[in-house]
Amino acid sequence: MTSPETAPAALSNVAERRRDPEETQERLLDAAERLFGERGFDGTSLRAVTQAAGTSVSAAHYHFGSKEALLVATIRRRTEPITRARLERLERLEREAAGAPIPLERLLDAFLCPIFEYRAARGDHGETFRRIAARLFSDPPAVVADLKREIFGPTVERFMSALARALPERSSRSIALDLQFLVGVMVHVTSGHLEDAPDGGSVPSLAGLSDERVLGRMIEFVAAGLRAPDRQSGGALR
């Protein structure tokens, strides 16, 4: 049984090792997502990741090349579908509007909804995904900064134009500033800081809120902010 013949024969116990490569990669990505999210990039050893994935350090190097490349792959796997969904929604809105300005709330929904949708669709993974989202904004590796530009750059650009049309009385610089406020809100919420916000006394816990509830209020809140005239710049009231 131990492979007397040449090539084709005898996968007896070798078959154990020759697992599906794609499955190994996915197990690595899942483990990396969870651990990088919990302890950060520098706080997580490659060993811990491979151990959690039930494989070896060298397997990770074979598939991804380096620890940093594994991080990049981990982030990309989640952000790409979200970016795609955002742009698709925006394009559909623009198609339907046929030149007319798109209502602010619709634009914000197109930008924000895909994150929640994706989280909800992935169940448990949604919980771990949000940590990765937070890391994207604070983890040190220089690669991440480039990745952030690559991921957000085109999307922000497209939404900026749409917002400028929805808010014709505001200067583009003022809108760009508000857009960063929006990103701040989004990151904070997506990172899961709502759940562990300090409560007690007169501060009620926010742990039980549904995604729909949070998303809905976020849109109301941000839309009101965006509509508020900017008294300092070339805004409406000037």
Place this chain on the structure above:
Amino acid sequence: MTSPETAPAALSNVAERRRDPEETQERLLDAAERLFGERGFDGTSLRAVTQAAGTSVSAAHYHFGSKEALLVATIRRRTEPITRARLERLERLEREAAGAPIPLERLLDAFLCPIFEYRAARGDHGETFRRIAARLFSDPPAVVADLKREIFGPTVERFMSALARALPERSSRSIALDLQFLVGVMVHVTSGHLEDAPDGGSVPSLAGLSDERVLGRMIEFVAAGLRAPDRQSGGALR
């Protein structure tokens, strides 16, 4: 003036080493603040910190006990004066109002201004401080989570009460949610993400904006959001 008596003996070259302990501690804190801010806690070795501070690893252990304790001290040094300033401003507003509700914009100013004020007052250090602020919300060490509760808990509680009086038609849970949106905006701005936000094309750079400009617009933006009726909960319009 150099007190020759008592402590009489030979400080010949030993005097070199016997530097002012408080100054050493401050140099360590400065270096830790800069490096932890740039590369994160796990991404920064204690050796790198002590080298930048011009001292030794064992000096750091002597003064702070551990790398983690050094991080805690670094954060505390900056957050304590800010928390104090926030509460002082709030108390003064409440004293002056003498029972009447305090205008929303005043409350937001009391909450947000101290950060900018502190940054401006410290010059270069203000630039590095903001990184520490960002770390506070994402760095992995478990100590940081406790520290966050300790630092923000009482302040959030006090401001929650004041906001509830300024917005009598809103439910406290809804205000608590909005307050987290506010924190998200604050963290994002304080962390310095405005400067390296993606620009180009139709997105103007935000790098040149003054603190006053950003703070002013932040208050307008957030105040409008807080005043926006919450259609889903026990808000005004219901």
Place this chain on the structure above:
DNA sequence: GTCTATAGTTGGATAGAC
């Protein structure tokens, strides 16, 4: 494609001289 073994660094922490 996956493993074991190991190379070569670098990490936090401590002991003991001064």
Place this chain on the structure above:
DNA sequence: GTCTATCCAACTATAGAC
């Protein structure tokens, strides 16, 4: 109070067997 020297654990990455 500050240093030098050192311990030992843990890390990334690679080489080579299977």
